[in-house]
Amino acid sequence: AQSVSQHNHHVILSEAASLELGCNYSYGGTVNLFWYVQYPGQHLQLLLKYFSGDPLVKGIKGFEAEFIKSKFSFNLRKPSVQWSDTAEYFCAVNSERPDMRFGAGTRLTVKP
Amino acid sequence: DTAVSQTPKYLVTQMGNDKSIKCEQNLGHDTMYWYKQDSKKFLKIMFSYNNKELIINETVPNRFSPKSPDKAHLNLHINSLELGDSAVYFCASSRDRLNYEQYFGPGTRLTVT
Numbered sequence: 001a002q003s004v005s006q007h008n009h010h011v012i013l014s015e016a017a018s019l020e021l022g023c024n025y026s027y028g029g030t031v032n033l034f035w036y037v038q039y040p041g042q043h044l045q046l047l048l049k050y051f052s053g054d055p056l057v058k059g060i061k062g063f064e065a066e067f068i069k070s071k072f073s074f075n076l077r078k079p080s081v082q083w084s085d086t087a088e089y090f091c092a093v094n095s096e097r098p099d100m101r102f103g104a105g106t107r108l109t110v111k112p
Numbered sequence: 113d114t115a116v117s118q119t120p121k122y123l124v125t126q127m128g129n130d131k132s133i134k135c136e137q138n139l140g141h142d143t144m145y146w147y148k149q150d151s152k153k154f155l156k157i158m159f160s161y162n163n164k165e166l167i168i169n170e171t172v173p174n175r176f177s178p179k180s181p182d183k184a185h186l187n188l189h190i191n192s193l194e195l196g197d198s199a200v201y202f203c204a205s206s207r208d209r210l211n212y213e214q215y216f217g218p219g220t221r222l223t224v225t
Contacts (some may be wrong), residue, residue: 032212038153043202044216051212075151088153098143098209099157107153 002027004093006103007105013081014111021076021106023091033074034092034100035065044090050074061085116217118203124223127192133188133220135203142208143167144159144186146178149200149219160199161186162209167194190222198224 007022025031032051036044046060055067065076074091086108092100116137125131135143146158147170159178160168166178171203175191203217 036212036216043218044155046215048214049213090155094212097168098162098206098212099145099160099214100155100204100214101118101157104133105153105155 002093002095003049004091004101004103006089006091008106009084010107010109011060012109012111015083016080017110019076019078019081019085020109021089021091023074023076023103024072024095025074025091025101026072027093027095027101029095031093031095032106033067035059035063035067035074036090036102038088038090038105041088045075047089051098054101067079082086083110086110116203116205118201118214118217118220120220122221124225126225127152127193130189130191131193131199133222134184134192135188135217136184137184137205137217138208139213141191141205142183143206144180144183145204145206145214146188147202147204147216148203149202151199155202158187159188162211166210172220180216181207192219193222193224195205196225198222201219 004026034049035047050067058064091103143162155215161180175188178188180214200219204214206214
C-alpha cells in the first residue's frame with residue numbers, strides 16, 4: 001500500500017543544534033514531495049517542494065531537503081535550529097492523484 | 113488578503129446536530145480539497161473537487177457531504193454529528209488537478225460534545 005513514513009515522532013533539540021527529520025515513501029513511479037510546517041494553532045505552510053531536477057531543494061527559513069530516489073527518502077535538514085522552529089513538521093507525497101498523502105508528523109521542540 | 117479562508121474557525125456542537133463549514137479561495141484555483149486532522153495530528157484527505165466536479169471521495173461516512181457552488185467555494189456539511197467527528201478540518205486548493213502544490217486554510221476546530 002502507498003504510504004509515507006516519518007521516523008521521529010518527537011524531536012527535542014537545543015537552539016543552534018542541527019536538525020534532520022526522516023521521511024520515506026512507498027510510491028512507485030514519479031512522485032512530488034513536500035514538507036509542510038504547522039506552528040502551534042496555525043495552518044499548514046509549505047516549507048519546500050520537489051517536483052524534478054536538482055534533488056537538493058532549498059526552502060524557506062533556512063530549511064533544505066534531499067531527495068534520494070534509491071532510498072525512497074526525502075529528509076528535511078536545517079544546520080542550526082531556533083526556538084521559533086518549534087512546530088509540527090509533515091512530509092507529504094503525491095503521484096498520480098492530486099491529493100496529498102501525509103506522514104504522521106514529527107513534533108519538533110527547540111529549547112532556548 | 114487571505115488566500116484560503118474557512119468559517120467558522122471554531123465550532124462546538126452537540127451530538128446529533130447538523131453543521132456546515134465553509135471554504136473560499138481567492139487564488140483562482142480549479143481544485144479544492146477537504147482534509148481531516150485527528151487528535152494525533154494525522155492528516156487524511158476526505159474529498160476533492162475540480163471545477164465543481166467531485167474527483168476524490170475517500171471512505172468517509174455518508175453523513176459528510178461536500179458541496180461546491182462554484183470553483184472558488186467548497187463547503188462541507190455534516191449530518192448527525194458524532195463524538196468521533198471531533199477534529200480539525202482543513203480546506204486546501206491547488207491551481208488544477210495536475211498542479212500539486214496545495215495551499216491550506218487556517219482550519220476549523222470542530223468539537224462534538
